[in-house]
Amino acid sequence: MADANGPIPKIVLVFVILAVALGIASLVLNILILSKENEKKQGESTETISRPTSAPAAQPVVSNSTGFKEAAEILLNGLDFSFDPCEDFYMxxxxxxxxxNPLPSGTNRVGTYSDTQRQVNNAIVLALNTSDNLLSNTEKILQKVFTSCMTLPSAGRSARVHQVMVSTFNGFPMLDENWSEAGLTDADFWKGIGILELHYGMASLLQSYVSIDYKNISRNALFIDQLLLMMARDYYVKPHFIDYLDTYLDSLIDTIRQFKADIQSTVPDETIVQEATEAAELELSLALASVPSDLLRNFEQQYNPYTLAELRTAYPSIGWDAYLGAIIEQGEPSHDEYIIQQPSYFGTLNTILAGKQYSKRTLVNFIMMRFLQNNLDFLGNGTDQYSRLFEIIRSGQGGMKKRPEVAAWEDQAYSCVSLTEDLMPYANGYVYLKGIDANLRDNVRKDIAKQTEYVIERFLxxxxxxxxxxxxxxxxxxxxxxxxIKNYGWPDWFDFNDSTSIDAYHIHYNSILNMSDWWDITNALQYASQVTENFGTLEKEPDRYNFLQSPAAVNAWYQPERNSITLPFATLNPPYYRYDxxxxxxxxxxxxxxxxxxxxxxxxxxxxxxxxxxxxxxxxxxxxxxxxxxxxxxxxxxxxxxxxxxxxxxxxxxxxxxxxxxxxxxxxxxxxxxxxxxxxxxxxxxxxxxxxxxxxxxxxxxxxxxxxxxxxxxxxxxxxxxxxxxxxxxxxxxxxxxxxxxxxxxxxxxxxxxxxxxxxxxxxxxxxxxxxxxxxxxxx
The missing domain is CATH 3.40.390.10 (Collagenase (Catalytic Domain))
Structure with missing residues (x-):
């Protein structure tokens, strides 16, 4: 037995040292935990939320289900662990x-969103390539549009473009030597503006659309808006974009020269340069008169009702009777009220017209230049580079119906399907959804409905x-x-076993089945779209459940005048969602x-x-x-x-x-x-x-x-x-x-x-x- 007063055995000494070390470690740990808890209390919600750390004491349970595996694969496509998530979470x-995923040549963007839209469009392409003889009339029309768009034999239709110019405005003044202002009355001028908007989907000096009347939600109303600029307003008004304006004008002049050759006009190039520049100056004046988008957030200020008589009095230089008669084919509306959204713009436009600051010749040249820009795909060879340039510098706010020039078949198909998404939104969505398993469709809808309710509750x-x-x-x-109103996936009236309702909805598109030329088909699409989705709804009962866009659009939106949220089925795909x-x-x-x-x-x-x-x-x-x-x-x-x-x-x-x-x-x-x-x-x-x-x-x-x-x-x-x-x-x-x-x-x-x-x-x-x-x- 060892002496009680002798040296401490080594094993005891080890235990003592360990005990002291553990005590110190415990003290430090408690201090750290206390510090962390205090920090949480300073910045954390009072709601109690369990926060498992990335290194829990127990081994976490990992699922090897197909859904979990593929979710991980998707996220691993983006994760870069060399970046600190606390410093740059995006990277x-x-x-x-x-x-x-670098930008392919000639494209402006590539991202997870566009990847999903491409997959949706590919599913629609697959459905449209079927030889099923039991296709609904709607599907046959969509199939005809897609097939025609893919073959696209319509380049070199400059004569047809010019024919429209002649029928609406007696021609293109700067290229038609015999054009005269005397041959075009004011009524015909404004009627021509309305015809181009209704039949060809192209607005010019002003634009109109039908929506629910904000102050009388039991009916629809016609809203009349300022012009839609071809580029962002800042490009016109800020001096550091002067180079863009020069490039824009040069491109216009080059395109007009090409068009001149196509229609065999003999006017000198000097005339084109001079008159195109004057028309561009008019466009600049209209841009300056327009109200910037960041000042268009007050809807009361944009709700200015006028009767037709009041419009004539307030803005007498605008041919309201001729313009409205051209866009509202069904005749005079049952209620004599029109909503002017930017009175200041129309005041300036009226002053420009009354003071003859620009001649009628210049006004028509401006409109015809717009029509030319809107139909670049139909012109002869040599305009491709200008078509691409317009696509790059313009604002993307609307107006052009062109299909971007593409090289790969997949890109062409993507673009053709996108055209149907814009001009036949419900048909496009119907074909997409019909190809999805019915049980999956219904399960997804129920799951999203529950998720949405939870989000609403927590927001409140x-x-x-x-x-x-x-x-x-x-x-x-x-x-x-x-x-x-919560719109999930697709409109309730879609019946995937009976096409009666969807075919009736697309009745104005039926003429397309008898067409073969892409020029005719695209113009029929524009007209049918305006009648079905826009001007033709003026006398119809407002529908708060209207999706307004395609169920095949990878997007989601809130409509304040309907108090509705719309979640198209196409957006219920990765990277946003998948049922499993x-x-x-x-x-x-x-x-x-x-x-x-x-x-x-x-x-x-x-x-x-x-x-x-x-x-x-x-x-x-x-x-x-x-x-x-x-x-x-x-x-x-x-x-x-x-x-x-x-x-x-x-x-x-x-x-x-x-x-x-x-x-x-x-x-x-x-x-x-x-x-x-x-x-x-x-x-x-x-x-x-x-x-x-x-x-x-x-x-x-x-x-x-x-x-x-x-x-x-x-x-x-x-x-x-x-x-x-x-x-x-x-x-x-x-x-x-x-x-x-x-x-x-x-x-x-x-x-x-x-x-x-x-x-x-x-x-x-x-x-x-x-x-x-x-x-x-x-x-x-």
Whole structure:
């Protein structure tokens, strides 16, 4: 036995040292945990949310189901682990995709969104190539359009283009030597403008459309709008784009010269240069008179009803009788009321016309130049390069019906299907959906309906925490949610076993079955589309359930005048959603889309419309159903987002235009932030209610990521996109959406739940101090 006062045995000494070490380690760990908990309390919602870390004590359960495997494969296409998700989440989720998907030659963008639309279009192509003799009349028409578009024997139709010019305006003044102003009356001039809009889908000095009457939702109304510019307004009015204007005019002149040769005109080139320049000056004057898009957010200001007699009095130099008689074929409307949207533009247009600042010859030249631009595909050889140039520099706001020049068969097919999506939206969607298994269609619809309800509920919970939203305004917000129309997948009246309804809907397209020339078919498409979807609906009962676009469009939208949210079936595909994918993925992708569109019903535009789409009146300093105090709080919230996006200058830092405008993109940015947070809370609600708090299995190959983290990664991946410099510049100038990089990183930094799920340190780019964060649609 050892002496009690002797040396301590080595084994005892080891235990003592270990005990001391463990005590110190425990103390340090407790300090760290306490620090982390305090940090969470400063930035986290008061709602209790279970946050599994990426390194849990228990081995996570991994699912090897087909859906989970393929969800992981999709996300791995973008993930680049060399980037810190807390510093640049966009590059973390997208850089691999960006590197492996460079822009193909001649294209402006490629991204996960366009990949999905291509897959949908390919499914439609496959359906249209069937030899089934039992096809509905609608499918036969669509098949005829597609086949004709693919063969496309219509190049060299310059004579047909010129024939339309002669029949509407007695020709193209600068190319037709015998043209005279005396031969074209004012009534014929305005009738010609209406004919081109109705029969050829081309607006010029003004444009009109039919929609629900904002102040009398029991009927439709005709809205009359300013002209649609061929390029973004900034290209015309800002001096640093003078080179673009020079290029634009040079391209116009070169195209007119080609057209001159095609129709064998003998006018000298000097005449073309002089008169084309004068017409371009008119276009510039009209651009200056137009109201910028960022000033078109007040719908009360854009609702200015006139009777026909009042239009004649207010703007006497505009031939209203002839113009309206040309676009409304069914005769005088039952109610004598027309909504002028920009009185200032029409005042300037009237002054230009009354003062004869530009001759009728110049006015017709301007309209004929537009018609030429609208039909570039039908001109003779030699215009391809100008067609491509117009496609690159124009704003993409509408007007041109051309099919872009393409090399590969797949690209041509994509473009031909896209044309049917624009001009036969329900037929295009019907063919797509008919090819999908009926059980899958129905299951997806039910799943999305449940997801949508969860997102709506959580959004209403969020806004109930807003300190600036009064109880009166909160009640109004809840009533608006209760009145929301939810369009899932496809219109309810689609019958995939009986084509009677879909064929009746497309009755105005029937003449196409007897046509063979692509020129005739495209013009028949334009006319049938205007009659079916636009002017022909003026006397019909308003339909709040109208999708307005194709169920085969990879998109989603909120319509304030209908208070409706529409989720086409095509968007219920990866990268947004798949029925057998984990719900973390589906809520991160599609749930965020639902939240985004829902939030538009409460932004600065949506708040102007009530539960059934009626336009609320304005008081002297605010519009909509929010009271004064709530409106003030909303403005402060929105201004935070405007300032944040403008100050951070996303995404470029070189060139003449390099920042997304916080003002122009505020509505979409607010919807991104608020919508994604609502979807995150909806997902956590799903786990609590549907799975009794049990987390979903993890993805194979991505086992290190929790379901919460997959939610955010799925969102980031939906915005992966490569863009050309020209396209990005145009996007920044004209589009109310910020580029994808901004829509990921700047959303993440405003939602602390993201940083907590990824264990980001305070002060990192994605977890800024509270003073640099915008609280969007939440008081927490």
């Amino acid at each position: 973390f989720t997208c850089n691999k995709y960006l590197k492996t 919970d969020m806004i109930a925490t807003l300190p600036w939203l009064t109880s009166t305004s909160l009640d109004s917000a809840r009533r608006k949610a209760q009145g929301l 994918f984990p719900q973390a993925y589906n809520y991160g992708g599609q749930g965020g889309t639902v939240g985004h569109e829902l939030t538009h019903g409460y932004d600065d535009e949506g708040v102007q419309f009530g539960p059934t789409g009626e336009l609320y009146p304005c008081v002297w300093n605010h519009c909509g159903w929010m009271d004064k105090n709530s409106t003030s709080g909303f403005i402060n919230m929105a201004q935070c987002v405007v300032s944040q996006y403008s100050e951070q200058c996303c995404p470029l830092k070189t060139g003449s235009v390099h920042c997304a405008s916080g003002e122009r993109t505020q509505g979409e940015n607010i919807a991104d932030i608020g919508g994604q947070l609502a979807s995150y809370k909806a997902y956590r609600h799903y786990i609590a209610v549907e799975r009794n708090g049990v987390e979903e299995d993890r993805l194979p190959g991505l086992e290190q990521f929790t379901p919460n983290q997959i939610f955010w990664i799925a969102y980031g991946y939906t915005w992966c996109m490569n863009m050309s410099t020209e396209y990005l510049t145009r996007l920044l100038l004209t589009n109310p959406h910020a580029p994808g990089m901004c829509r990921v990183n700047q959303v993440m930094q405003d939602i602390p739940d993201f940083a907590l799920d990824f264990n980001c340190q305070r002060g990192s780019s994605m977890y800024p101090p509270d003073t640099q964060r915008c609280q969007v649609w939440t008081g927490q």
